[in-house]
Amino acid sequence: EAKGRGKNTYFYFNVKMQDAIKERTYIENKLIESLKYNNFEILYQPIYDIKTEKIASFEALLRIKDFNISPAKFIPIAEKSNLIVDIGNWVIKNVVLKIKEWIDLGIDVKPVSINISVKQFVDGTFLNILKEYINKFNIPTNLIQLEITEGLLLEKNDYTIQKLKTLKELGITIILDDFGTGYSSLSYLTYIPVDKIKLDKSLNDKFLKRESIETIKNIIGLIKSLNLLVTAEGIENREQVEILKEIGCDYVQGYVYSKPIDSERLSILLKEYNK
Ligand code: C2E
Ligand code: MG
Ligand code: MG
Ligand code: MG
Numbered sequence: 001e002a003k004g005r006g007k008n009t010y011f012y013f014n015v016k017m018q019d020a021i022k023e024r025t026y027i028e029n030k031l032i033e034s035l036k037y038n039n040f041e042i043l044y045q046p047i048y049d050i051k052t053e054k055i056a057s058f059e060a061l062l063r064i065k066d067f068n069i070s071p072a073k074f075i076p077i078a079e080k081s082n083l084i085v086d087i088g089n090w091v092i093k094n095v096v097l098k099i100k101e102w103i104d105l106g107i108d109v110k111p112v113s114i115n116i117s118v119k120q121f122v123d124g125t126f127l128n129i130l131k132e133y134i135n136k137f138n139i140p141t142n143l144i145q146l147e148i149t150e151g152l153l154l155e156k157n158d159y160t161i162q163k164l165k166t167l168k169e170l171g172i173t174i175i176l177d178d179f180g181t182g183y184s185s186l187s188y189l190t191y192i193p194v195d196k197i198k199l200d201k202s203l204n205d206k207f208l209k210r211e212s213i214e215t216i217k218n219i220i221g222l223i224k225s226l227n228l229l230v231t232a233e234g235i236e237n238r239e240q241v242e243i244l245k246e247i248g249c250d251y252v253q254g255y256v257y258s259k260p261i262d263s264e265r266l267s268i269l270l271k272e273y274n275k
Helices: 002-036 071-080 084-104 118-123 125-136 158-169 186-190 201-207 210-225 238-246 263-273
Strands: 040-049 055-064 112-115 144-149 173-179 196-199 229-233 251-253
Touching (some): 040 263, 055 084, 055 251, 071 084, 084 118
Antiparallel strands (some): 040 251
């Protein structure tokens, strides 16, 4: 009996692995196709200034049109297959073009955050594309924010630090995303050139409560003592917003204010906003 079960487990495991490979191949093909047929779409999620409760910036979030799959799933596959370089460049080009469009429409554009994955950053071609597009369309660099993750900083190498410095010298804002999900050694905050920190949803879910207000207050206090600005991500209710106000957080991003929206709705929102 035990032997039989062992066999079954082995068989089941194999089938599961095959399914995973099939799924990965399927998504990979979907990504290649989406690049080829321009089937990606960028949604924008507003980020609010906590004091004024007005829009301070947006985060660009990638989607595949008519395909209900989270970037949390397809971005890691894009990274493994190296497609992230082309996909990332597509995102950069399209965000810059959108900013240009808003400027031409006379809209008071806010800075836009673009997520840059580790592999894309290390590859480095994004920097030339970004510079080329910024120059071509005469985009003020303070409208561009790049979100990087801790993974990039684990290898404390000069290349990364140098690239980040170059970006900052251009006037681009650097944001450390997903803070609180990895090792979050606070020591690197003292030597990496970043401007803002984003507290991850998981951290906020855990600590953004009355009973643990001291913990989250200390985390924010520490970040602020390094002269960095703090955004809290994944905020879904008013209670959390009130706590964040009390403890000196700078920006809020979450469903409590808005989900990611398409650029048409955003254009309307911005036009209304400027009246
Ligand atoms: P992220 O950069 O941490 O982005 C924030 C994620 O939290 C987004 O998920 C956003 O929709 C979601 N979110 C914001 N507020 C709330 C909330 O109140 N409740 C809940 N439940 N979720 C909230 P999304 O759009 O699914 O993206 C997932 C991840 O995929 C991103 O996490 C980012 O790591 C990656 N990603 C998305 N677009 C790109 C891209 O263009 N390039 C790269 N390299 N990665 C991207
Ligand atoms: Mg992000
Ligand atoms: Mg994040
Ligand atoms: Mg996240």
